[in-house]
Amino acid sequence: MRVTRATIFLGNLRHNVEMIRRHAPEQKILAAVKADAYGHGSPQVAQTLQQEGVEYLGVATLEEAGELRREKITLPILLLGIPHPEEIPEAAGLNLAFVVSDAEHLGWIGEATRGQRMKVPLHLKIDVGMGRLGIVPESAISLARSIGKYPQLYWEGVMTHFPSSDNGEVQPTSEQNKIFTQVIADLKAAGYEFELIHAANSGAILDHPETHHTMVRPGILLYGYTPTFEHRERRNFYPVMQLESRVVLLKSLPRNATLSYGQTYVLEHDAVVGVVGCGYADGYSRGLSNRGRVRIGDKFFQVSGRVCMDLFMVDIGNASDVSRWEKVILFGPFQDGPDAWDLAQILDTIPYEITCAVSRRVPRVYAEETQYWR
């Protein structure tokens, strides 16, 4: 039995889908399951989402899509990234929809799928300020027209992505959505209509109902976190992942004993020290050295000394009720923490990076329960 594992509460995932539906009751949902479903394991997550009636999935790479198809996921999948031209035939074979930002890429898709009987769905992406994928609004109609040469292609969707829907500032997203809406009107006037119109990531799902259009694209909300720390008090989303390990060794050390590399932690008193079987190679960042806080039973303890590759230590003091092999929670669905936002705050990052960082050597264990400890 490997002591370090990530328990994935599928009941929490179902609950979060339900909460998203409350925010966007009329819309379809495209669930972002890229990066192995933000580290949660995309086959199982996708299966659960499929059962929950989610309508569409989004991945970043061809490999991610391939894994889902091998696991018999039949939902439509949108390839959010730009595949290399050599990857296009395989992507088309997996029955993927493509995001299109420029005419050259559209041409590659058109050539690679020429003569194919199955129609290939495309989503025209508009850049309204992200400066990443998408075409500038002025050129949208000309890009839409370039589909004309390829009878096997069709415009299924039009989309954009907001750069600041999650920073609490209403103005930019509202302006950008107006630009997006105008482009859609212009495209319509030019004879192009789209079944799927989508823009809203998690931040916009929560704060910008006018951006919901016909489909919303949640990522982080599905996994139980709001995209901004300030919103976390809206705790109706339940973290799905619990990273846990165990106390692999307990030892009594005298006052002034030092812990871990660099001897940055010095015991102030004689104390019991717990060695925990998890390290930065598991995705528990070295930046949490002397700063992270873990949960053992109903008590909290500080990471004491540097986090090593496979282990770290906690000063347990004189808490005599901690026993060897006891479970240590590194983050999970607890109202009083630690959760991925707590670690993200310490590490100056976002919960996305915390769950994505949980490495491949950590087994994901799937539980059907809904768990949220208040």
Ligand SMILES: *Cc1c(COP(=O)(O)O)cnc(C)c1O
């Ligand atoms: C990842 C992604 C999302 C989801 O973003 P969240 O902030 O996690 O909700 C939405 N749209 C696109 C294009 C993405 O790449």
